[in-house]
Amino acid sequence: MGRVGLTTERLVRAGAELADEAGFEQVTVSALARRFDVKVASLYSHVQSSQDLKTRIALFALEELADLAADALAGRSGKDALTAFADVYRDYGREHPGRSAAARLRLDPETAAASAGVRHAQLTRAVLRGYDLPEPEQTHAVRLLGSVFHGYVSLELAGGFSHSLPDSEETWARMLDALDALLRNWPTRPTGA
Amino acid sequence: MGRVGLTTERLVRAGAELADEAGFEQVTVSALARRFDVKVASLYSHVQSSQDLKTRIALFALEELADLAADALAGRSGKDALTAFADVYRDYGREHPGRSAAARLRLDPETAAASAGVRHAQLTRAVLRGYDLPEPEQTHAVRLLGSVFHGYVSLELAGGFSHSLPDSEETWARMLDALDALLRNWPTRPTGA
């Protein structure tokens, strides 16, 4: 009957943990209430709706991920930076599958524009500084890297690369070799056949 | 009161249409029952559960997509094949966003192994035949392409590339140029710095 000390903050954190433990789809207002041993309706003072909760968890994950990426990038450049940056995404996906899934939640444009997603793009550009691509090629490269990381983490988490050789580890390393080579050798034109 | 003629087949097809119209998350046994003007419980003779329904829609989409990809690949090779293949995925995502999302549903290993997902991998290998990569590099490349297409379609559908320049169209074309160049010039070793 006492007060538990609910906070939007605490709910979001607990939601992120729940996501990692049980999957992001399992994150529900009810499940969270259960976790705090509190009635469901009580959460509605701190969170507008189920959708709001999920969005907040997504934003939280995006922030956390951007912080990690920024740290990883500090003092690195070139392939070293590329690898460190990429590893942040992959490691996050493996250590925090739920948060990682949350970070992939579809956000409405305004929310997305105000999210740390923007920082992610900037950080990717920072990585590319080491490769010296002119605009608009740099933007294309940003999108390529985003697609690769997003896709790879997603597929790996879905189990796409398990139970088959070669190791996902090896593919990841070779993929980064390939991307590094590609960025150092970015084609200027539809390379003639 | 007459019989409507429900079938697992028809339910799956209608589910796929519903997904495209309203989003895959909106596909529910109830919504489908409404669409057939039938009581919810009636669907349970044709579908085991909500999860079963979604899985069947996912499998349907994977088949359809593999068929389209196979068609597109016929008679093509090299960059021509790569482009046609890639375009199938992107176009499918834009014409059938719901089915496309369904195709990205996490399947349990056995289901995935028996799905058309296997054909997708084979078709990707067919594309790579034009680039003559030795194993295990070919597998790495299959995974890279899978990641890029998966990620790009997903991000584009989420609106990631709208409202910003350059055009998503242009990025897609340049990305394929880049991937073509990369595959023709696949690095053999951690290219020394």
Place this chain on the structure above:
DNA sequence: TGTGTTTGCCTAATAGCTTTAGGCAAATTA
């Protein structure tokens, strides 16, 4: 320290989705 206001968590209630059990009538088969 007492008083008043805020506010956190509760009860109650409505509504939608999922799933199971059991029934009746239409379609199929003999």
Place this chain on the structure above:
DNA sequence: TAATTTGCCTAAAGCTATTAGGCAAACACA
């Protein structure tokens, strides 16, 4: 046409989401 199968229905229970309104703990201040 009679027997059997089977398709869709009613009924019911359980879970999630959400809103409205209430009471008491925490806080703010005199």
